Amino acid sequence: MQWKKIVIEDRFLSILAFLGFLLLIASFYINSWLMFGAGLMILFIAGGNTYYLKHIGEGLLFDNERKRNRFFIGDKGEWTLQFLNQGLPIMKGNLSIYFDSAVVPFSGEYHIHSSKVDVSLPFSVGQKEKITITIPFVAEKRGLSKIRKIELHIPHFFGFGDTILEFTDVINMEALVYPKTIAVQNMDKHKSVKPGHNPSFFSLFEDNMGPIGTRDYLPTDSFNRINWKASARKMVLQTKEYERINEAGAVLFVNISDGYSVTSKLEFLMSSTAEMAYYFHRRNIPFSLCMNIRSAGFTPFTYLPLGSGKDHLQKLLDLLAMADFHSPTIPYEQLLFFYKRHLPIAPTMIHAGIRTAGADAMIQEWKNAGVQLFELRSHNEQALLEPMNILLKDVAGK
Known part of the structure; x- marks a missing residue:
């Protein structure tokens, strides 16, 4: 009926x-x-x-x-x-x-x-x-x-x-x-310096599985990198060129809570998170989202696994659009604890929102494991990405 x-x-x-x-x-x-x-x-x-x-x-x-x-x-x-x-x-x-x-x-x-x-x-x-x-x-x-x-x-x-x-x-x-995006400064600082599988113009590591071309030989080149077939064809020594790669991937941790209510800076968080997602999408960098809005299923919070592509970006924007001041939340420390126990760690972690002392204790473990840590800050209504600083006395006190 x-x-x-x-x-x-x-x-x-x-x-x-x-x-x-x-x-x-x-x-x-x-x-x-x-x-x-x-x-x-x-x-x-x-x-x-x-x-x-x-x-x-x-x-x-x-x-x-x-x-x-x-x-x-x-x-x-x-x-x-x-x-x-x-x-x-x-x-x-x-x-x-x-x-x-x-x-x-x-x-x-x-x-x-x-x-x-x-x-x-x-x-x-x-x-x-x-x-x-x-x-x-x-x-x-x-x-x-x-x-x-x-x-x-x-x-x-x-x-x-x-x-x-x-x-x-x-x-x-x-x-x-x-959400309407706002510019996030210093986004390029998140680049990893570890080897991986993602192409990068600035990496020190190369993919040795196959050359992508050749160039003229330089005295500093290793002898085993000479491409003899290309050298014979051009009658000049040619050196193999490999694609430069590094480790890539970022997890966006968004804490929308402020005590027992939703933060008044919700729109700032959603707009800046959307801008960071667009940045990763344009550069084909895998990204993930963890937001402490309660969710049914195995993962008790809003979670988008690491991925890339247009469909992946759309899923993230859908999640950002649905967050509001009436969204049921879970403690941010509970989100981090579950992620550490059950979900894969990405090379870069970006925190947005209020950072509690309890969260710092778990974040410090990621820092010790070599994860790059960044924090989204608000300055004069602008978004700024900065390296995360954790006070050791707060962690020790916890």
Whole structure:
């Protein structure tokens, strides 16, 4: 059952029906066809009104297709609602739609209450008719916007009551608005100095599995790097060139908590984290996200495994868009402890948010293991990436 129905009848209707019944009886005593017709007409109106209110909406179907659209702030989109009516015609109805205020209509009248947008539209549909209602909107701020509620108010033709239909199923329409990025300074400082498998122009290590070309021989080149076939072809000694590689990969640890609530700098954290993800994506550097928002499953927090590519970036942006001030959190120390026990360590760790003394004790172990540690800081509304400094006395005291 898609709809919950509430029928509201005017009390005057009962009085009118009783009056019609009295006129009908009185017409037999005074033998008046006029009074008989008036009473019969009143009873017909009252009965028809009751029947209409109780049966209207039966056969009204809403196409609850799962849709998730993604937007950047300022983009335009629309909610598309499709209805099929297989029951009585619905005339002069009023459709109310409630959705989250991450998107707002860019035309028409609407109201916002408790971060929910309320839009009302006229609604009429004939029998066996299919209609489509569109609500254009503009993405106003980062967040997840869902259609939370659909209500249809249907008045009777004669005004003796209303029928209210409330859609009871979860509505599968969502609009994700990605965060607006802010520049993060010193992003290039995260480069690793260890051997690995990722190409790098600045690495000291080379992939010796196969040369990528040759160049003219230099006196400082090793004798075993000479490519004899190329040297014979060019009649000049040629040296093999190998691709330079290093270890790459970064984990973004984001602490959105501030005590027992969500930090007031949530938008700063989401915007700067998105910028760092774009940086890694452009340079094909694998990246991962750990955010202390509670999650169901094996990993008790929001976690995106190490990866790269366009789809991987989209998954991270989806997670950033869904974080809000009502997100359930877990202690940041619990996140770090679980990660250390169960998940692979990347060569670079970037911390964002409040860093607690309890977290420093576990972070120090990664530092001892050779992991590069960086911290995202805010300075004059700008984001700055700096090497993480851990006070040893705090760690020892813990």
